[in-house]
Amino acid sequence: MLKFDFNTFMHIDGENDYNYKIHDIREKLEKKESMLDWYDVDTTISKSEFDKIVKVSNYVRKNADVFLVIGIGGSYLGSKAIIDMFKPYFKKDDVEIIFAGFSLSSTYLKELLDYIKDKEVIVNVISKSGTTLEPNITFNAVYGIMKKKYNKTQLQKRIIITTDKKKGKLRELINKEKFISFKVPDNIGGRFSVFTAVGLLPIAVSNINIMRLLEGVRRGKKNIDKCFIYAIIRDILYKKGRKIESFTVYEPKLYYFTEWIKQLFGETQGKNNLGLFPVSVVNSRDLHSLGQYYQQGDPIIFETVINVVNNKDIKVTNKSLNKINNIATIKVAEAHAPHTPSNIICMDHLNEENVGELMYFFMVSASIGAYLLGVDPFNQPGVEDYKKLLMEGIKKI
Ligand code: PA5
Numbered sequence: 001m002l003k004f005d006f007n008t009f010m011h012i013d014g015e016n017d018y019n020y021k022i023h024d025i026r027e028k029l030e031k032k033e034s035m036l037d038w039y040d041v042d043t044t045i046s047k048s049e050f051d052k053i054v055k056v057s058n059y060v061r062k063n064a065d066v067f068l069v070i071g072i073g074g075s076y077l078g079s080k081a082i083i084d085m086f087k088p089y090f091k092k093d094d095v096e097i098i099f100a101g102f103s104l105s106s107t108y109l110k111e112l113l114d115y116i117k118d119k120e121v122i123v124n125v126i127s128k129s130g131t132t133l134e135p136n137i138t139f140n141a142v143y144g145i146m147k148k149k150y151n152k153t154q155l156q157k158r159i160i161i162t163t164d165k166k167k168g169k170l171r172e173l174i175n176k177e178k179f180i181s182f183k184v185p186d187n188i189g190g191r192f193s194v195f196t197a198v199g200l201l202p203i204a205v206s207n208i209n210i211m212r213l214l215e216g217v218r219r220g221k222k223n224i225d226k227c228f229i230y231a232i233i234r235d236i237l238y239k240k241g242r243k244i245e246s247f248t249v250y251e252p253k254l255y256y257f258t259e260w261i262k263q264l265f266g267e268t269q270g271k272n273n274l275g276l277f278p279v280s281v282v283n284s285r286d287l288h289s290l291g292q293y294y295q296q297g298d299p300i301i302f303e304t305v306i307n308v309v310n311n312k313d314i315k316v317t318n319k320s321l322n323k324i325n326n327i328a329t330i331k332v333a334e335a336h337a338p339h340t341p342s343n344i345i346c347m348d349h350l351n352e353e354n355v356g357e358l359m360y361f362f363m364v365s366a367s368i369g370a371y372l373l374g375v376d377p378f379n380q381p382g383v384e385d386y387k388k389l390l391m392e393g394i395k396k397i
Contacts, residue, residue: 001348002357004226006233009333009342018232025371035378037187041218044195053197057204061095064122069202070101070135071126074190079202081260085253085350086208097206101135113145124160126198128184130168162197189378191264192363209352216356223361231368237302238276244301247280250329251308255282261362267380268366274373294340303342305333308350
């Protein structure tokens, strides 16, 4: 179960001024006008694709020491976020899941290749366009090593490609080499693709129940009104000069979840010289670094706190540590409130249904927020600028 508190530590008025905009935005969403196939579970993923993900994930679990997921941005952040949320802190899993292709670090790539060379590896390269430099470089290096180690038939069971159904270099490779493949649906962009094969295959390999995750997404439809309230609060605060939204968590396992949220909001809304700047903090750690700023710095921030209420518990000095952390969540919001207001969103437990529901909540809210700003939620034209200059630079070496 999710609980939304937009009142206790947040005092806003002016919501009614938005009434005339809500109808049109709701219609856009319901009609799934463009790039909105993720809005309904049934158009996000088909039964046959789901069954194939389950089958392939079982195969990977039986046959790999290492499952290497290569992708950047929306092609890896969603699965990394969910896997980290459910992964024990210290126990090693049967299949080690490693993410790569999200940097140009030569040290990372070199150490990765050394690490996997004697292991049974299955690779999943994920790129909707098939043209992104960082995953391409990593995949080519890994493919080179795998070609030396495995024959053609073995490779057909060890290389899995998730890409556009028709276009791009990766699709050409699938057609040529007959690798296992999954499609990124046309009408779903990278940062909205966590509940397609892009996210679900790595998540299933890590033994998380993807059926229950999708059940949570389906359940998320009941929160659409809450998405509107949250999006409107954000918009009002932004227009009043609160330019930064801090996603604040008290459970370090949610760290990558906040990275996923940052990408979702940053790429969806940061365009046309507009948009809140998303940041994240993990408390208590960051109470002793940025906490001072939230308490007394320039009042340009508001917080959206994401809390898990019931966790594995342990008694410390005869008191429940879980309760102490929950008290910290509320008391810090109370302390920050006169200077930095907070929304509070709680999951009663960290389980698949709640996580599916919560991610869907943020996906819908981010889209509504972009419509309120008058920008296209589903493009990211600015990202192209660095890619172009980088390619020009690389040609010169
Ligand atoms: O949200 C998006 O669309 C982007 O962040 C993409 O996921 C990212 O740029 C990677 O693109 P691709 O999957 O084409 O390699």
